[in-house]
Amino acid sequence: xxxxxxxxxxxxxxxxxxxxxxxxxxxxxxxxxxxxxxxxxxxxxxxxxxxxxxxxxxxxxxxxxxxxxxxxxxxxxxxxxxxxxxxxxxxxxxxxxxxxxxxxxxxxxxxxxxxxxxxxxxxxxxxxxxxxxxxxxxxxxxxxxxxxxxxxxxxxxxxxxxxxxxxxxxxxxxxxxxxxxxxxxxxxxxxxxxxxxxxxxxxxxxxxxxxxxxxxxxxxxxxxxxxxxxxxxxxxxxxxxxxxxxxxxxxxxxxxxxxxxxxxxxxxxxxxxxxxxxxxxxxxxxxxxxxxxxxxxxxxxxxxxxxxxxxxxxxxxxxxxxxxxxxxxxxxxxxxxxxxxxxxxxxxxxxxxxxxxxxxxxxxxxxxxxxxxxxxxxxx
Numbered sequence: 001x002x003x004x005x006x007x008x009x010x011x012x013x014x015x016x017x018x019x020x021x022x023x024x025x026x027x028x029x030x031x032x033x034x035x036x037x038x039x040x041x042x043x044x045x046x047x048x049x050x051x052x053x054x055x056x057x058x059x060x061x062x063x064x065x066x067x068x069x070x071x072x073x074x075x076x077x078x079x080x081x082x083x084x085x086x087x088x089x090x091x092x093x094x095x096x097x098x099x100x101x102x103x104x105x106x107x108x109x110x111x112x113x114x115x116x117x118x119x120x121x122x123x124x125x126x127x128x129x130x131x132x133x134x135x136x137x138x139x140x141x142x143x144x145x146x147x148x149x150x151x152x153x154x155x156x157x158x159x160x161x162x163x164x165x166x167x168x169x170x171x172x173x174x175x176x177x178x179x180x181x182x183x184x185x186x187x188x189x190x191x192x193x194x195x196x197x198x199x200x201x202x203x204x205x206x207x208x209x210x211x212x213x214x215x216x217x218x219x220x221x222x223x224x225x226x227x228x229x230x231x232x233x234x235x236x237x238x239x240x241x242x243x244x245x246x247x248x249x250x251x252x253x254x255x256x257x258x259x260x261x262x263x264x265x266x267x268x269x270x271x272x273x274x275x276x277x278x279x280x281x282x283x284x285x286x287x288x289x290x291x292x293x294x295x296x297x298x299x300x301x302x303x304x305x306x307x308x309x310x311x312x313x314x315x316x317x318x319x320x321x322x323x324x325x326x327x328x329x330x331x332x333x334x335x336x337x338x339x340x341x342x343x344x345x346x347x348x349x350x351x352x353x354x355x356x357x358x359x360x361x362x363x364x365x366x367x368x369x370x371x372x373x374x375x376x377x378x379x380x
Contacts, residue, residue: 064114104129139192146184225281233295252314254304255365261300275332340374
């Protein structure tokens with residue numbers, strides 16, 4: 001059975017396991033969103049427990065507790081379904097933070113309107129879902145949520161005021177509305193400030209990551225050809241050696257040397273030589289597999305690491321490379337000029353030092369040069 005045949009069922013099994021897991025395993029961002037949702041869900045059930053205590057001490061009637069329980073359970077199931085089916089990713093904000101806070105706002109407004117007394121403590125409870133938007137929403141969105149809550153709370157107060165003596169109750173109702181209005185607006189402004197700080201930190205981290213990526217590329221790549229440099233390919237060789245020793249997977253080393261490169265520099269200049277090196281590198285890279293690694297090992301010498309390849313397969317691949325280079329056009333040279341390459345191949349032997357395999361590949365390259373160049377030689 002080929003490696004690809006075993007990998008496909010394994011990947012399918014992993015996808016099935018992820019599909020039925022509480023938290024998705026194949027998408028880190030979605031997993032993070034589901035964790036936040038589960039935290040919000042746990043918080044909502046803690047608040048539901050507080051509603052139950054209200055009912056026990058007579059501050060809330062049975063029908064109101066039942067409605068709040070149904071709303072909490074159905075809401076959590078609905079949001080979890082949206083996240084696990086991936087429908088949330090179609091929204092501008094896949095976290096659905098604004099919608100979850102609005103839902104919590106409606107539930108708490110109903111609880112506040114149903115509570116006989118103890119409304120002040122429920123107002124404190126509302127700060128919990130309100131603060132869930134602290135790191136996700138803008139100041140405009142936070143103020144919009146505050147306005148939505150205050151509009152609903154104002155309607156509750158006005159409904160009660162209609163049943164009271166307006167001469168003595170109006171100023172109390174207005175005061176009950178002004179205090180949460182001040183608190184929520186202040187929190188909204190503070191949240192916007194924290195959100196801007198978070199965005200600045202996020203932008204700074206993105207710029208730092210981009211700079212580190214560029215620096216890593218500069219450290220690991222050859223400036224002229226863009227291929228791996230000698231230090232990086234040596235690290236790759238050690239990784240492949242360890243992988244081969246553990247799993248018995250073969251790999252081969254190709255030493256490639258452009259024939260008579262000094263003549264190219266002497267005849268047409270170093271600029272033309274640099275262009276030959278770049279054209280050579282681009283041509284070879286185009287026919288490599290994603291699992292192959294090509295590096296500039298010296299001036300005109302290159303090292304190719306071909307993973308999961310036996311010596312017979314490496315010989316066929318090297319012949320294709322040699323023939324392709326011999327037929328390839330090199331724009332920096334005269335039309336009748338031909339560039340050829342000599343290639344030496346060695347297959348890694350389990351347990352040997354990687355330097356030994358390199359020496360055998362280099363000996364094969366020397367044999368290719370001694371035997372007339374523009375040819376492939378192997379060392380068994």
